[in-house]
Amino acid sequence: MATRIHGSCKVRGLTGIAKASKELHRILQHRGARKIACVVPSRRQLSSKNNNNNNSNNNNNNNNNNDHNDGKEGTEEKEQASVWEQLQSPPNIITLTRIASTPVLAYWITSEQYVWAVWGCALAGLSDALDGHLAKTYDWGTTVGTYLDPMADKIMVNSLAISLWYTTVLPTPLITVWAMKDIGLMSGTAWMLYKNYNSVNIFTTSLASKPLEVHPSKIGKLNTALQFATLGVGIISPISAFSPTILNTLCWTTAATTVGSVISYAGHSAINQRSKGD
Numbered sequence: 001m002a003t004r005i006h007g008s009c010k011v012r013g014l015t016g017i018a019k020a021s022k023e024l025h026r027i028l029q030h031r032g033a034r035k036i037a038c039v040v041p042s043r044r045q046l047s048s049k050n051n052n053n054n055n056s057n058n059n060n061n062n063n064n065n066n067d068h069n070d071g072k073e074g075t076e077e078k079e080q081a082s083v084w085e086q087l088q089s090p091p092n093i094i095t096l097t098r099i100a101s102t103p104v105l106a107y108w109i110t111s112e113q114y115v116w117a118v119w120g121c122a123l124a125g126l127s128d129a130l131d132g133h134l135a136k137t138y139d140w141g142t143t144v145g146t147y148l149d150p151m152a153d154k155i156m157v158n159s160l161a162i163s164l165w166y167t168t169v170l171p172t173p174l175i176t177v178w179a180m181k182d183i184g185l186m187s188g189t190a191w192m193l194y195k196n197y198n199s200v201n202i203f204t205t206s207l208a209s210k211p212l213e214v215h216p217s218k219i220g221k222l223n224t225a226l227q228f229a230t231l232g233v234g235i236i237s238p239i240s241a242f243s244p245t246i247l248n249t250l251c252w253t254t255a256a257t258t259v260g261s262v263i264s265y266a267g268h269s270a271i272n273q274r275s276k277g278d
Contacts, residue, residue, distance in 0.1 A: 083203050086142040091131035095145065098127050099152045102159045109163035114239045121235060124156060125228075146212040147189075147202040154182045157227055164234045174251045177258045178227070184262065217264040223257035230254045 086092060101124060108117040131149065135141035161178055164170040189212070190200040216224070230250040237247055 083144060086144040089140045089142050089145065091135040091140050092142060092145050092148060094127050094131040094134075095148045095152050098124055098131075099148075099155055102156050105156070106159045106163040109160065109235065110166050112167065112238070114235060117235050118239075121160070121232070128153065141211075143211045144202065150212070151186075154186060157231065158182055160231050160235070164231070167238075169234045169237065169247075170230070171251060174230075174255050177255050181258050181262050185265070217261065219257055219264050220261040223254065223261040226250065226254040226257055 087096070101120065105117055105120045105124065108114070108120060128149075131145075135145060158179055161170060161175050165172060165175045193200050193202070230247070233242060233247050233250055236242060237244075
């Protein structure tokens with residue numbers, strides 16, 4: 001009887017151990033599955049993560065595009081303001097002042113205030129040399145300035161010449177030749193601008209256009225020097241003892257070189273545009 005009971009208890013003990021082993025195995029398997037589930041994401045999780053990544057990339061691209069557009073708009077605003085910035089450069093301020101002073105000089109000549117006219121013209125000549133010196137020495141040259149400076153010279157020369165013609169100091173044929181030459185040159189420049197940019201406004205085309213470069217011939221340089229000499233003698237002669245022969249000789253010599261310079265300009269391209277790097 002004791003042996004049977006002992007055997008029964010032994011069997012029950014083994015059965016309990018087996019059940020406990022199975023339960024432990026089941027628990028371990030369950031925990032391992034949960035651990036793997038935590039490490040390996042499901043398809044839904046993967047899809048959600050991919051969508052989030054795509055949205056993040058799209059946002060980054062949009063931000064980059066916005067930054068690019070903002071930069072482009074900033075550049076355009078800078079370009080729109082650059083004409084004003086160019087006009088504020090010292091050489092251009094001097095050039096604009098010379099243009100503004102031209103009517104005053106013309107008034108002094110027509111009202112026969114020749115002393116004031118002489119000093120005013122002397123200051124104008126110094127300002128012309130000064131703005132060129134500043135532009136070259138300090139690299140203050142601008143695209144607008146390449147158009148303004150020769151324009152200022154043409155305005156002053158012709159204004160003074162017409163004023164001296166009004167006071168009968170200079171003859172009509174000389175003034176006519178000078179005016180026709182400068183009208184032709186300015187018309188050629190305007191046509192060049194219109195052909196390239198559909199506008200003759202230097203303040204709007206100067207942003208897109210290249211600096212203006214003038215290549216005068218030797219006779220053109222001689223003509224310019226004779227023009228200033230003729231104007232100088234013409235302004236001084238009423239208040240000095242200059243012989244009329246000197247002024248007459250200058251007038252006809254200048255007229256001849258003016259015609260020669262027009263022919264030389266027609267023979268080759270004296271005016272063109274260059275890149276800033278040239």
